[in-house]
Amino acid sequence: MRKKITLMFLIFMVAMPLAIGQAAEYYKGKTMKLIVSTKPGGGYDLYARMIAKYMQKYLPGSKIIVKNRPGAGHIIGCSEIFHSKPDGLTFGTFNRALPMAQMAELKGVKFDLPQMSWLGSPASDLYILVMVKKFKTVDDIRNAPEVKLASAGLGSQANVTAELFKTMMGFDHIKVIPGYGGGEAELAMMRGEVDGVFASLSSLMSFIEEGNGNIILFIGKTKPQGYETLPLLSELVTDPNYIPVVGFLNTLNVLARPFAGPPGIQADRLKILRDAFKKACHDPEFLSFAEKSGVPIDLTEGEEARELVSSMMTLSPELKKVIKDAYQSGD
Amino acid sequence: MLESMYAGLQQVLTLKVMGLMVAATFIGNFFGAVPGLGGNIGLALMIPFVFGMDPFLGLSFLLAMHSVVHTGGSIPGILFAIPGTGPTVATIIDGYEMTKKGKAGQAMGAQLAASAFGGVVGALVLALFIPILRPIAMTFGSAEVFMLIVFGMTFIVVISRESIPRGFSAALLGLLLSTVGLGAHTGIGRYTFGQLWLWDGIHIVTIVLGVFAFAEMIALGAKGRKAKIAEGEVEMNWSQLWEGTLAVGKHWWLAIRTAIIGCFIGIIPGLGGDAATWICYGHAVQTSKNNETFGKGDIRGVIGVETANNSKEGGSLLPTLVFGIPGSSGMAILLGAFLILGIVPGPQMITKHLDLVWGMVWVMVIANIFGAVSLYPLSRYMGKLVLIRGSVLIPAIMVLASIGAYLIRGFWQDIVLALIFGFLGYGMKRFNYPRAPLILGFILGELAEDYLHKSLGVYGFSFLKRPVVLILLGMVILSLSFTMWKSYKEKKERRRVAT
Numbered sequence: 001m002r003k004k005i006t007l008m009f010l011i012f013m014v015a016m017p018l019a020i021g022q023a024a025e026y027y028k029g030k031t032m033k034l035i036v037s038t039k040p041g042g043g044y045d046l047y048a049r050m051i052a053k054y055m056q057k058y059l060p061g062s063k064i065i066v067k068n069r070p071g072a073g074h075i076i077g078c079s080e081i082f083h084s085k086p087d088g089l090t091f092g093t094f095n096r097a098l099p100m101a102q103m104a105e106l107k108g109v110k111f112d113l114p115q116m117s118w119l120g121s122p123a124s125d126l127y128i129l130v131m132v133k134k135f136k137t138v139d140d141i142r143n144a145p146e147v148k149l150a151s152a153g154l155g156s157q158a159n160v161t162a163e164l165f166k167t168m169m170g171f172d173h174i175k176v177i178p179g180y181g182g183g184e185a186e187l188a189m190m191r192g193e194v195d196g197v198f199a200s201l202s203s204l205m206s207f208i209e210e211g212n213g214n215i216i217l218f219i220g221k222t223k224p225q226g227y228e229t230l231p232l233l234s235e236l237v238t239d240p241n242y243i244p245v246v247g248f249l250n251t252l253n254v255l256a257r258p259f260a261g262p263p264g265i266q267a268d269r270l271k272i273l274r275d276a277f278k279k280a281c282h283d284p285e286f287l288s289f290a291e292k293s294g295v296p297i298d299l300t301e302g303e304e305a306r307e308l309v310s311s312m313m314t315l316s317p318e319l320k321k322v323i324k325d326a327y328q329s330g331d
Numbered sequence: 332m333l334e335s336m337y338a339g340l341q342q343v344l345t346l347k348v349m350g351l352m353v354a355a356t357f358i359g360n361f362f363g364a365v366p367g368l369g370g371n372i373g374l375a376l377m378i379p380f381v382f383g384m385d386p387f388l389g390l391s392f393l394l395a396m397h398s399v400v401h402t403g404g405s406i407p408g409i410l411f412a413i414p415g416t417g418p419t420v421a422t423i424i425d426g427y428e429m430t431k432k433g434k435a436g437q438a439m440g441a442q443l444a445a446s447a448f449g450g451v452v453g454a455l456v457l458a459l460f461i462p463i464l465r466p467i468a469m470t471f472g473s474a475e476v477f478m479l480i481v482f483g484m485t486f487i488v489v490i491s492r493e494s495i496p497r498g499f500s501a502a503l504l505g506l507l508l509s510t511v512g513l514g515a516h517t518g519i520g521r522y523t524f525g526q527l528w529l530w531d532g533i534h535i536v537t538i539v540l541g542v543f544a545f546a547e548m549i550a551l552g553a554k555g556r557k558a559k560i561a562e563g564e565v566e567m568n569w570s571q572l573w574e575g576t577l578a579v580g581k582h583w584w585l586a587i588r589t590a591i592i593g594c595f596i597g598i599i600p601g602l603g604g605d606a607a608t609w610i611c612y613g614h615a616v617q618t619s620k621n622n623e624t625f626g627k628g629d630i631r632g633v634i635g636v637e638t639a640n641n642s643k644e645g646g647s648l649l650p651t652l653v654f655g656i657p658g659s660s661g662m663a664i665l666l667g668a669f670l671i672l673g674i675v676p677g678p679q680m681i682t683k684h685l686d687l688v689w690g691m692v693w694v695m696v697i698a699n700i701f702g703a704v705s706l707y708p709l710s711r712y713m714g715k716l717v718l719i720r721g722s723v724l725i726p727a728i729m730v731l732a733s734i735g736a737y738l739i740r741g742f743w744q745d746i747v748l749a750l751i752f753g754f755l756g757y758g759m760k761r762f763n764y765p766r767a768p769l770i771l772g773f774i775l776g777e778l779a780e781d782y783l784h785k786s787l788g789v790y791g792f793s794f795l796k797r798p799v800v801l802i803l804l805g806m807v808i809l810s811l812s813f814t815m816w817k818s819y820k821e822k823k824e825r826r827r828v829a830t
Contacts, residue, residue: 040375041664049379069741072513072530079527107520108527148789154518177788179515179781183656183663184601190654193472193789206655206677289382292671328518 023268028061035092037077039070054280082111088269091261097157104327114310117261119277124298125256127219131196150180150194161198163326168242274302339689352395356702359396360403367738370400374664386672399702401640402446412543418604421612425632433565439710440575443703449638450699452590453645474794477782478803485810486613498768505772516784528742541752544732549757560717567714593639597646611639
């Protein structure tokens with residue numbers, strides 16, 4: 001019996017690299033497809049093109065073609081990735097806020113994120129609340145008669161985050177006004193038209209550095225260096241019922257640029273893809289690009305990403321409803 | 332100021348930069364001219380290519396490419412009513428009518444010269460507007476922009492003078508079409524019929540491909556196998572192109588006005604290029620003498636649009652550079668590229684890197700001139716294409732338009748939609764409904780809804796009491812009364828001539 005086990009173990013040890021070797025062979029001469037769920041241009045597209053360029057380098061003999069599949073707030077693209085053939089030749093990237101859409105059971109969502117073959121995320125980001133100069137702390141928000149927050153559009157990450165913030169803090173006097181796309185929110189703040197906005201730290205860095213506004217709080221697991229005095233959202237939300245929702249928001253920004261393939265990619269091929277993805281993210285040229293574009297590379301590997309997404313999607317029905325309500329509230 | 336102007340020029344006048352700019356203008360023209368591609372895709376595809384380049388070199392390449400997209404974009408519009416890019420749509424109104432009258436050469440000459448002129452003015456205005464950027468950007472908030480859009484809507488009356496009821500119904504249809512999609516303020520799907528591809532609404536290029544390109548080809552086909560786009564004996568040589576070019580000089584005052592208006596609208600983030608060109612078209616119709624020929628092949632219609640088309644790029648670069656806040660999606664991509672190249676936009680651009688700003692101005696000036704000049708020889712040959720008879724030309728144009736409709740968003744459904752709009756456009760043409768108000772209503776409808784929601788959300792109805800809003804409201808009333816008075820006078824004049 002023991003011999004048998006040893007033998008099986010030996011066969012396994014020999015066969016595993018062989019299988020992987022075969023899988024590596026599989027990628028030679030193959031054309032792969034990287035689906036980007038948005039138009040060319042912008043962060044998601046740029047990351048995808050860089051990942052394609054450097055993953056190719058670590059999958060010798062392969063070619064990765066970037067295909068843009070925009071529409072319906074990344075839902076069309078993600079559905080296409082989810083339903084593509086799990087032969088290890090197709091994967092893609094989509095908006096980090098899609099877990100919200102799935103949670104809100106949005107019509108048209110025909111995917112289940114935890115089931116996907118996750119490659120990981122090359123970057124993590126922090127979400128922040130930035131307010132105009134007269135607001136310095138959360139108490140200033142609490143004590144103001146009315147607070148106007150700008151957001152991109154209904155169902156956008158900024159909008160849902162703002163609505164959740166309002167609910168969790170009990171700030172009924174916050175008014176969320178959608179329709180401020182791109183840099184419009186920043187200009188509206190400079191004009192005094194709105195008081196603040198939820199956004200990712202990377203997108204508002206220069207705006208803050210030039211002294212146009214104050215960071216009020218961070219949404220994430222840790223504070224960046226130099227901002228230790230500012231609160232995290234998890235330190236502000238006192239209602240214990242809402243703690244899982246805060247955890248949900250924190251995780252959303254850890255996977256700032258999610259990459260995944262359809263469910264059911266063979267284990268050996270997935271391993272090769274994950275390795276190539278990891279190596280691409282550590283490539284010195286890739287790193288220097290990332291540094292210049294102002295987003296520090298902070299790799300979350302495939303397995304960890306899968307676990308994060310799975311844990312994220314296990315909110316209780318009551319809390320799911322909280323997110324659903326935040327998704328749908330408009331003026 | 333003069334010093335940095337000169338330093339900027341020195342940076343540009345090197346063999347390397349100039350050579351790269353030549354390549355960039357060719358690529359930019361190409362991305363503009365192929366319907367459905369557009370400048371943003373061009374920029375996005377080229378960013379990995381400039382990564383690692385010397386910053387100024389990479390910057391010149393991208394900026395030169397971006398500057399000339401609409402120069403190339405207007406040519407298929409003039410020849411075949413196929414819009415290369417969104418903002419070139421308004422050129423079709425008079426440009427294609429000129430082609431039908433056998434004046435494709437003049438239209439293209441005017442288009443190229445006006446594009447170059449507008450681009451140069453836009454670049455220079457960019458430099459001159461730097462000191463007043465802050466007041467402009469701070470004055471035009473949601474409420475003010477909403478009123479500006481309402482002002483633009485008064486041009487529906489201007490461009491449908493011939494029959495107000497017909498123009499209005501076309502405009503209303505445009506407004507209705509603009510509501511299709513998931514409302515950003517309500518989250519409710521309107522006319523989406525459970526189809527995901529309709530969530531983002533209908534794309535302007537899809538509508539125009541249908542209402543103009545397909546409709547014109549149906550009309551041409553209905554005329555018989557041997558019919559051509561251009562009627563009668565048509566010559567196509569340098570003298571026509573030259574004649575068109577000179578027309579810009581003849582209407583220099585109009586060209587300067589529309590270039591400055593275009594640049595100004597470019598500065599205001601959110602309004603976008605489509606609105607800029609239509610407001611300039613409306614302005615050209617409203618302020619021109621003997622304006623009854625607009626919409627029937629008036630060269631002033633081409634000039635007014637084309638100058639704005641290129642000058643607005645100068646305007647929209649301004650907030651991007653000075654505030655680091657992009658005014659359009661194209662500028663957002665460009666901003667990303669700047670950062671990768673190590674150029675950090677912000678107020679220090681003006682205080683510390685003024686020579687770099689002037690370098691950009693010169694890049695835009697030279698690229699605009701070169702982009703237009705390089706298209707002259709090509710457009711001479713392209714112009715001959717309208718002499719091909721219908722039985723050969725129609726299938727080719729239909730295929731090209733279908734490809735365009737698909738490329739714009741990657742949905743095959745858009746091809747079907749464009750075809751449906753084709754029959755709509757043909758019907759409108761048959762029964763004398765003007766098509767321009769439909770497009771104007773469509774473009775401004777979506778913007779108006781968005782900014783009205785924001786104005787009400789921020790100020791409630793008291794947004795109407797803001798001083799600049801009141802001034803703009805006055806302009807709306809003036810514009811309407813001026814047009815009505817003019818049309819009354821013209822009618823009286825016509826009656827006098829008749830009797």
